[in-house]
Amino acid sequence: MEQDNLQHSCNNIIELIRFDERGLIYRKYENFLNWFGMGGRRKFEVIEQIDTHFKKNNISIWKGRKKLNSVADFKRGETITLRYNGHKRKETTMNVGKEKVSNNDAGTISVVNEDSGIRLYKHQEEAIQKLHSQIRRSNGNIFSGLLVLPTGGGKTLTAAYWLAQNYLAEGKKVLWIAHRHELLEQAKATFHERLAYKDVFGKKSSFNYRIISGIHDKPVNIKPTDDLVISSKDSLNSGFDHLYNNWLKGQDEVFLVIDEAHHATAKTYKKLIEKIGEKVSKFKILGLTATPFRTAENEQGALQKVFTNDIIYKVDLRTLIARGILSEPVFEEIQTDFDMTSQLTEKQLDNLKYFDIESIGKDVADSIAKNSQRNAVIVNQYLKEKLRYKQTLVFALNVNNAIALKSLFNDRGIKADFVVSAIKDRITGSNISQQENKEKIDQFRRGDIEVLINVNILTEGTDLPEVQTIFLARPTISSILMTQMIGRGLRGLKAGGTEKAFIVSFIDDWKDKVSWVNPEQLIVEEHIDNTKDSGERNKHLTRLISLQKIEEFALLANNLIDEATRKKLTSLDFIERIPLGIYHFSLLKHLVDEELEKNCEILIYNNIEQSYIDFMNGLPFFFKHQSLSERDDLTENDLNDLEKKVEELFFFGCEKYPGYSEQDIKDVLLFYAQTGEIPKYIEFQNRENFNVTRIAQDIYSKDLRQSEAMEFKNELWESNETEWKAFFGYKKEYFLNEVDLAIRKVSNPELFKKSSILPTDTKELRPLEKLSMHKIREFNPQYWKYLSDKIYEKNRDKDGYYVSATGNFRSKNKLDFQIDHIIPISYHGLTVEENLQLLTRSENGLKGAGEL
Incomplete structure (x- = not known):
């Protein structure tokens, strides 16, 4: 330097x-x-x-x-x-x-003697009515229910509105908890800026609030006079004595709100709920979430235990779009072909996994932000689709990026300007004032500015109904920030907005080093409905799986993979590359002062299906055996060690490609540590619809001419029956490449022949059937896996339980059993299916002692 x-x-x-x-x-x-x-x-x-x-x-x-x-x-x-x-x-x-200084995390909010001007939407009024009637029906007893509204549906406002009228206005206490700082501040802003008016609070003239977290106030400072405490769960768990002695003590009724309630199954949430429940007799809980799950025992048993009154009210994304409250999101991805990793050290890339884009350092960030190639792609995309995009809001990397983009837009005849937050102004030396920001936003509302570029501002709370398009020119690891950015464009026609909203992501080349939030995936994940036989659920699942497969299609289409990987991919029938289903869950990654939400999707293929079933069934035993049952704070070193043990115990001998990922195993382990629950599996019921091999066989058997075959493929692409467009990411070339590959495999099978993982013959001096299972595992793990699966399957009853040979024990966990010879090897018994049985460890011990 x-x-x-x-x-x-x-x-x-x-x-x-x-x-x-x-x-x-x-x-x-x-x-x-x-x-x-x-x-x-x-x-x-x-x-x-x-x-x-x-x-x-x-x-x-x-x-x-x-x-x-x-x-x-x-x-x-x-x-x-x-x-x-x-x-x-x-x-x-x-x-x-x-000396006394202002505490920005606590204070008294005065209620304005005017109306708020809030006009609730139909679904919000319905939700409030349902909540009111259910609470009244509980007759003062314990109550715990869920409010399910999609992104943009106003979960926070709906819950806060009812609580302000029925609890805070009546002098009752409200505790609002969440796992991210942004959510805490968003809740406070809702009560303060939107609801502190006489039509909501009635005769109450003021109320006291306090925000508690690692970067806000501390539990020790909670006062009995606080009406509204907004806090992170970890702060309250560690400072529960202060919460009780200073606030809960003597209270017989407290209302608890849990934001992002799908995390409420975590041990830390359950611990806090149990402690409050022990102290407050009339304890009521409301969970807020955008995830439309059901809490039936066979689908979401863990949430049923927390929210015993089930879902109070639920409306889905499609309904709000149909009502014109939300716009129809149209997602587009534009490749910048800019290698972001070329200027970054491994340390900087590692920081990005936890601290978002700002953590790469000011100099490097500026060099990226000013990159003319990348900025030209952004501006040219707008120019190409200007009539469709109309009023566009751009989320930029930093101030220098905003300045560079503004200059480029202006040079191309586009009326553009930028707004930045006060914090950024101070650091960068920019002289943009809040008043100037306001004037530019007003110009944008009037249409005098076509493109408004912003940095660290306009993510929430600013009314911009004119926005037709969102340009995501900055990546983020924060699902909350991504939701806020998308939300600026989702105001529907009845809300004064637009029928459609274009969400355009500019994709840089990060070499898969950082798991940035995919905006479309975020929306799809939030709206998977686990209702059995739900057609909407299958559509969402189709799109979610396709987002996981697009990279594979692109690699094959563009010859961007090495020969060994290509051979593995092309040797599989297309249907074998389509998952059977998906384990879908979210977990919390602990940072220094807060938690980062990570959405996990594990695609399950034929080759790893049984191993995953064994792994999931064996989780309780595994955690108990590893003395992990009471832990929820697994470190990265812990996870690395445990993943190796899991692979040895459950995945030994199975074909790892496609689908096996060390990170997936670590995510499952961390989820189980946090919640004590096994992730839920969603079957992909539309899988057979995407059997490209059947199409290839049809074309080949009919001996279609090239023009006829092309016409057939075009018609299929345009058909909605199998949703090809959604599955292939609306990339027709990927679809055509897969069909052509399948035709080549049908017409020239010898070129794609793959070896069986099961041996049909052996040239060993000693046959496999004369070896012990332990030795077979050593010499031929694939055959050991095959034989083990056969024995377990043979001894499984109609309910899916494995049953020991004595009939005295049944379990779904393979780790409870051992495979034993009926006639021991020492008496010339063979290691073949007919001579193998299941016994428990204790039964096997008794047999060895001659007592069984």
Whole structure:
């Protein structure tokens, strides 16, 4: 790093600290280092220079309440606090401890003596009526139910509106919990900015609130006078004594709201619910979610245990679109062909997995943001589809990206401007004021600006019904941020918006290094309905699976894979590359101060189906055997070790391709640790509709001419019966390539012949049937797997339970049994299906002792 660059960075941060009214600035250690563009090079030499600059400028370095001597004393994940000591006279410092400062995380909200102007939609009124009647029917007893509204349906407003009228206005206490900082602040803003009016709160003139989390206020500061406590669950679990002694004690009725309620099965949520339930006699719970599951015992037993009153009210995305409340989202992906990884170190890529796009460092971010090739793709896409896209809102990487895009749009004759948040203004030195932002937004509303580019603003709370198109020119790992960005374009006709909303993602090449949120996948995942035999469920599942398969289609179509992988792919019939179903669940990844939600979809194919069944059934035994039953905080090292054990126990001998992924195993383990529940499996009932081999056989058997075959394929592509377009991501070339490959396989089978995984003959000096199962596993794991599966299947009853040979024990968990010879090998018994049985470990022990 050049000396002048270091000096410039130090001067910037010093000025920023002085600008802060408290003389403090907080930075995560990684983000702090990235500020200086260090990237791990000459680390300690640069830190020494930074320390020197700070000392010269009278700035001290703190870790919590402990003053440290150097930046080098901090570790990754810790927070650095910098304090500007200034030049105050000694006598003025004597009373610093008595000085009072504003607490932005707690206060009193005054109710305005005017109407709020809120006009609830039909579904919100229906939801409130249902909630009101169900609560009244509970007669003051414990109540726990779910409110299910899709993205853009107004879950927060609906719940907060009812609670404000029926609880806060009546002097009763409300506890609102969530797992992300954004959700906490969003809830507070709803009560404050939208509901604090007389038509909602009636005669109540004010109410007290407090936000609790790792970056907000602490449980120790909760007061009995607080009406509304908005908190992360982890903060309340760790500070429950303060919550009870300062707030719950003496209360006989408290209403708890759980945002993103599909996470309520986690052990930490259940622990908090149980503790509150023990202290409050009239305890009521409302869960909010966009995921339209049912809580029947055979489908979502875990949620049924938490929300015993089931779903209070539910409306799906399609209904709100049909009513004109939400726009029909049309998703498009544009490849920029820009390699994002070329300028990033492995450390920076690793940071991106947890800290989002800002964590790569200012210099690198700027070089990406100003990239002319990437920016030209964005502007050219708008120009090409200007008549269709109309009023467009662009979410940019950073301020420099916004400036570069504005200039390029203007040069091409497009009226464009940008707005940025105040925080970014301060750091970058931009002189954009809030008033200027407001004026530009008003111009956009009037149509004087065609394209509005924004950074860290306009994600929520701003009314922009004119938006026809959203350009996602920045990736994110946050499903909440992605939902907020998409939401700016989903206002339907009856809500003053548009019939359709175009969501255009600009896809950079990250070499699969970071799991960015896919906007279409986010919407599809949220609206999978597990209702049995649901046609809508199958459509959603078709699209969700297709999103997982598009990359594979693209690799084959564009010859972007090595020969070995291509041979594996093409040797399989197409139907074998289509999953049987999917394990679909979400888990929480713990960061320093909050949790990151990760949606997981595990595609299950023929080759791994039985191993996954065994794995899922064996999870309770496995966790007990590994002494993990009480843990929900598995580290990455824990997961690495456990994945190897799982592979050895459950997946040994099975063909791993396609479908096996080490990360999938780790996700299942972490989900089970958090919830104690086995992920739910959704069968892909439309699978046979996508049997490309049948199409190929039809074309080949009819001996169609080339023009006739092409006409046949075109007609099939346009048909809605099998939803080819959705499955192939609306890429006709992928569909045609797969059909042509299948035709070649039908007409020239010898070119695609694959070897069987089961041996039909053996040239061993000793036949396999004379070896023990242990030895067979060593010499021929595929045959061992085949024989093991046969024995278990042979001894399974009609209810799916494995039954021991004695008939005294049955279980779905293979780990409860051992495969045993009926006639021992020592008495010339053979290791063949007819001579093998299932016994429990204890039964096998008794047999060995001659007692069985």
